[in-house]
Structures are given as structure tokens and as C-alpha cells.
Amino acid sequence: MLVLLRQGKISKWFSGIGQEAISVGVTHALKEQEYILPMHRNLGVFTSRNIPLHRLFAQWQGKQSGFTQGRDRSFHFGTQEYKIVGMISHLGPQLGVADGIALADMLRRKKRVTAVFTGEGATSEGDFHEALNVASVWNLPVLFCIENNGYGLSTPTKEQYNCEHLADRAKGYGIESRIIDGNNILEVYSKVNELAKAIRKRPRPVLLEFKTFRMRGHEEASGTKYVPEKLMDNWAKKDPIANYESFLLEQGIIQEQEIETLKEQISTEINENLKLAYNEPEVSFDKSKELIEVYQDALYEHVEPNEKINNIRFVDAVSQGLEQSMFKHNELIVMGQDVAEYGGVFKITEGFVSKFGRSRVRNTPICESAIVSAAMGLSINGMKAIVEMQFADFVSSGFNPIVNYLAKVHYRWGQNADVVIRMPCGGGVGAGPFHSQTNEAWFTKTPGLKVVYPAFPHDAKGLLNTAINDPNPVLFFEHKGLYRSVYGDVPEDYYTVPMGKASLVQEGGTVSIVTYGAGVHWALEVLERHPEIEADLIDLRTLQPLDIESVYTSIKKTGKMIVLHEDTLFGGIANDIAAQVMEQCFEFLDAPIIRVGSLETPVPFAKNLEKEYLPKERFESQLLKLIAY
Numbered sequence: 001m002l003v004l005l006r007q008g009k010i011s012k013w014f015s016g017i018g019q020e021a022i023s024v025g026v027t028h029a030l031k032e033q034e035y036i037l038p039m040h041r042n043l044g045v046f047t048s049r050n051i052p053l054h055r056l057f058a059q060w061q062g063k064q065s066g067f068t069q070g071r072d073r074s075f076h077f078g079t080q081e082y083k084i085v086g087m088i089s090h091l092g093p094q095l096g097v098a099d100g101i102a103l104a105d106m107l108r109r110k111k112r113v114t115a116v117f118t119g120e121g122a123t124s125e126g127d128f129h130e131a132l133n134v135a136s137v138w139n140l141p142v143l144f145c146i147e148n149n150g151y152g153l154s155t156p157t158k159e160q161y162n163c164e165h166l167a168d169r170a171k172g173y174g175i176e177s178r179i180i181d182g183n184n185i186l187e188v189y190s191k192v193n194e195l196a197k198a199i200r201k202r203p204r205p206v207l208l209e210f211k212t213f214r215m216r217g218h219e220e221a222s223g224t225k226y227v228p229e230k231l232m233d234n235w236a237k238k239d240p241i242a243n244y245e246s247f248l249l250e251q252g253i254i255q256e257q258e259i260e261t262l263k264e265q266i267s268t269e270i271n272e273n274l275k276l277a278y279n280e281p282e283v284s285f286d287k288s289k290e291l292i293e294v295y296q297d298a299l300y301e302h303v304e305p306n307e308k309i310n311n312i313r314f315v316d317a318v319s320q321g322l323e324q325s326m327f328k329h330n331e332l333i334v335m336g337q338d339v340a341e342y343g344g345v346f347k348i349t350e351g352f353v354s355k356f357g358r359s360r361v362r363n364t365p366i367c368e369s370a371i372v373s374a375a376m377g378l379s380i381n382g383m384k385a386i387v388e389m390q391f392a393d394f395v396s397s398g399f400n401p402i403v404n405y406l407a408k409v410h411y412r413w414g415q416n417a418d419v420v421i422r423m424p425c426g427g428g429v430g431a432g433p434f435h436s437q438t439n440e441a442w443f444t445k446t447p448g449l450k451v452v453y454p455a456f457p458h459d460a461k462g463l464l465n466t467a468i469n470d471p472n473p474v475l476f477f478e479h480k481g482l483y484r485s486v487y488g489d490v491p492e493d494y495y496t497v498p499m500g501k502a503s504l505v506q507e508g509g510t511v512s513i514v515t516y517g518a519g520v521h522w523a524l525e526v527l528e529r530h531p532e533i534e535a536d537l538i539d540l541r542t543l544q545p546l547d548i549e550s551v552y553t554s555i556k557k558t559g560k561m562i563v564l565h566e567d568t569l570f571g572g573i574a575n576d577i578a579a580q581v582m583e584q585c586f587e588f589l590d591a592p593i594i595r596v597g598s599l600e601t602p603v604p605f606a607k608n609l610e611k612e613y614l615p616k617e618r619f620e621s622q623l624l625k626l627i628a629y
């Protein structure tokens, strides 16, 4: 690998030289069907699972027969075929994903262990703490394997953490731990093997700290100048491969000649496989394929609403949809803070525990990042997950796995993230900067996510059902100002509403009002006060996919458009809609496009401030101005 790298024949490479015993030992102690989640130095996991070398070379050369079709580099891939789930660069989320995989095994009563790796540097990330804590509280069968190799890039351990052994932290999480000589393959294998057997019998998390050393630079280009030579020399004596070889020779288990033969065989295997990868052409670009494969195919199954209708609140419609989906999908798990007996702060899941049990309706510790990652893990292991953010504002604490893991995983290696994140959002409720935001634009920007934002009970229920059926990650926004103020006719039984289709709430020829969420209700109020205005009122309902065609159709009829949203304007979705209409319908416009949104400030608390912050009143004057243009 080092030679190939110097010749520029493979891309970025993180060497595991000096640490091989850990990857190899752990992988051999696990069964083939048990998931392993390696990091960037764990080549030994991939080779121990017998992945053909030409596929690995193709991966590192960005070729088609690698694991990401040239879309991601180095060890950033997973493969269900080999039950290996590769990392994302951010390191920490791996640990929470392992929790989710293990949770699925536990819920299905499969006696399995999941092993996840981390460097000692990444144990400083919040994800490490969150994942261990969740695993402990839920008693998940996870082996957390820390490879303590002395450095995180150039940072030595004493600048990374301030305790003697990282294994000691286990006590604080209420779990067991072991310190293992990571340079001794026999010790690694026998201890992990024994633990894996014990965990299969009695599921529980265990923290392992493998003491080892990184014998090369962080990656090859960065060198090892900052590592004291003496340290290198001392660890060189403990080289796991050289020592194991001497041991086998001393014990008479292997002869010099056999070693030579083995090396030749391996050399030939490497060269033959390299040739296969080299002979493969560069990946070709097919725009529509690239775009399509950001998402998993979602076959929409339309279920017609039945005739029995009840007039219910928005909040009841969401709750009903969720409950019926729980009955429909046996392997759908709801996770969130206080969602069990308490029913969630908005009472959406009230009564769910008695219907579905605590294993499917799970209270979580306050750790959004690990829970979103765990939802990813459930999906990898074939289950479906709903995560309730207590308030949409708190999604920032789970932002990383959403935008970097869930959003990108299908494009990268074809794995879907069957996760719906419910987002009680929105202002007008006097709740201040941290309980009022409507942060859909944080997500509409990220390819790979779907974003739904209903305005009426009927749509909320039908779209939630569709979002849950959809195998892709969906951010489902529920305006909490609408929860108990908006009523609507809602079919009693299960039904679906398609994503990516706007609804024409009111029809008229003078102006197009384009909006969603609370904006729809503000527009309706204004139109009620001005019966003389003949407006097309378009409720977008979903923002990704966005039904821009319905907007074009309306503009072509009215020639005037005003876009209204509760979000602040700069970087908001109104801009994209305005820009697309400009590009596609310029000749049809009879007036400049008007955008109305909230002031460019955080959401203020006091009533008078919030009233001026929100665009509700400005909307009326802007609409009248546009009509008079």
C-alpha cells in the first residue's frame, strides 16, 4: 500500500501498521453475520472478512467495482454483503450507529454482538459519551473498541484526555471494561472471543481499550516528526506481526520455508488483484444516474381515504397517523425524549406504550446525535425508525448524523436511511429563540433528505404515513402553533397523501400566493378580510421534493407571485422559488416577485417583538402592493 501510494496509484491512505492484531483479532472473534463498524485504520477487518482484494483496490482508485462507484474514498463505505459498516469522516457517529444495529438484534432476540471501533482521539467527541450512555441504559450488546495508538493526528494522548486509562470511563457509564494488549493477536482474539460469547448469552455493552501504537504518520503525507524516536523504537520491538511470527517459529508451528511460501502467495494475490483493478476503466458520469441514486427508489402506494370522517385537531391527526403506521409496520420503532408513558411534550404518543410496548416506544436520554445515529443503525439492520425531536430547535444537537450520515448514505454506498424525524416547530407561541424556530432551510439545502411541512390535519396524517413508508430520511415539520388551533376533516382509517404535490387551497386569477405551514393560515386570514382578491393560494406541503410545476402553472395564469414563509428570508426557500420562476416563467411575469419572511433576527420572546418579527402583518401590505402594481 505504501508503494502504491507513493506512485499515486491509490488515494488517501491511513495505515494500520503496528495495529493489525486488533482488527484481525476482533474480526475473527465475531461471527460472519455480526456487524463490524471499522474506522480508517482497520484494513484488517476488510481482509479478515475475505473481501476480494481487487474490489478494495477498485474502491481506493474510485472505480466502479469498488463499493461506492467512485463516490467516496478510502474506507468510507459499508457493505451488507460482508456485514461491514464503514465510517463517515466525522468519526463519532459510528458509535451510535452500532447502538442502533445492536438494538435491532436485541429486539428480534437474535443472540448477536456488534463491534465498533474508535481511535482514542475520537473518544473526546460527544458522540462517544452519548453512544456509551445509550448502550448502557438500553443494555445493548455492543463491543466498543478503542484503539489507543498514542496520537490523534499530531495530538498526543495527554493533550486529548486527562485520565489514566480510557477504559476507566466505563465505570461512569455503568458498564464493564477491559484493557487489552493490542499488539498481541492471541490476547486480542482470546479475550474478545470470550467476551463475545458472554455477550451473546447475556446482552450488554463492554468497553475495550486496546493499547497499541501508530507506527506511521496520521496519513502518509504528514510524517511522524512530532513523535519521539525512542517511543517509536520501543513500540517497534512490540510489532504484532513480527512477534507473532517469532512465536510461531519458536513453537515449531510454522517453518521459515512456509513463511516464504505464504508471502509469495500473498504477493501474487495482491498483484493479480491489482491488475484487475487497473484494467478497469475510470467511472463514467451519467447525470441522471447520479441524481437518482441520491435517494432510494420510493414506490408510492396510494391508499384512498375511507368515508368515515371526523373533525379533529392537527395534533390528533399526527397522533392518529403515527399510531396507524405503528400497527401497519411491526418493525417501526419510535424514539424520543419523554415519548413513553409521558406521551411526549405535545402528547402525540400518549397511550402508545400500552398499545405497542416499551420496546417499540422508547424514552431516550437527552442525546439527539446518538439517537439519530441509532436510528441509522436500526435502518442498516432492516428496521424503521421515527425520532421525535422534543422541539425542532434541538435538532442542531443531532445535525451531524442527519446531514452527513443519513443524507449521504444512499448516494455513497447504496444503503438507505429509513428514518422519519418529527420536528415540532414554529413561532407565534411566545417561546423565545430556542423553542420557536422553523429550521427547514437547514435541511432543504442538503441533497439526500426529504422535507415535509403540512398545514392541515388531513395532509399531516396522510403525509406522515407516506413519510414512514418512504425508505429515505424525511424531516417532518409539525407547526406547534397549529397543533391545537387548527381543526379539519380527517378520514378515520389509514390513508396516504403523496409527497411532492402542492395543493391549491383556493383558486383565483389575479395573483399567486405560494406558502406552506403557518403561512397558509395567515394567507387565508388575509384573503378572508379581502374577498375582492382573487388569488391562487398554493400550499407547497412538501419542500423536498418541491412541486415547482404547480407554481409555474399558477404564474402562467396570474402573472404575479408573492412567496410567504415564516422562516427568515435570507437563505430561505422563497429565494429558490423566486429564482426558478424568474428563470422559467420570466415572460409571464407582470410584476416583480415579492418575498415575505421573518426579520433577520433570532425569534424574540415578548409578544410585541414577536409580532413584528413574524411576517404575518407585512404579508397583507405587500400583497396589496403587488396587486396594485
Ligand SMILES: Cc1ncc(C[n+]2csc(CCOP(=O)(O)OP(=O)(O)O)c2C)c(N)n1
Residues within 6 Å of the ligand: 041, 089, 090, 091, 118, 119, 120, 121, 122, 123, 147, 149, 151, 152, 153, 214, 218
Ligand atoms: C469531527 C472531526 N474532527 C476532526 C477530524 C479530522 N481528523 C480525522 S482523523 C483525526 C485524528 C483521529 O484520532 P484517533 O481517533 O486517535 O484515531 P487514529 O487516527 O489515531 O486512528 C482527526 C483530527 C475529523 N475527521 N472529524
Ligand SMILES: [Mg+2]
Residues within 6 Å of the ligand: 119, 120, 121, 147, 148, 149, 150, 151, 152, 153
Ligand atoms: Mg489515535
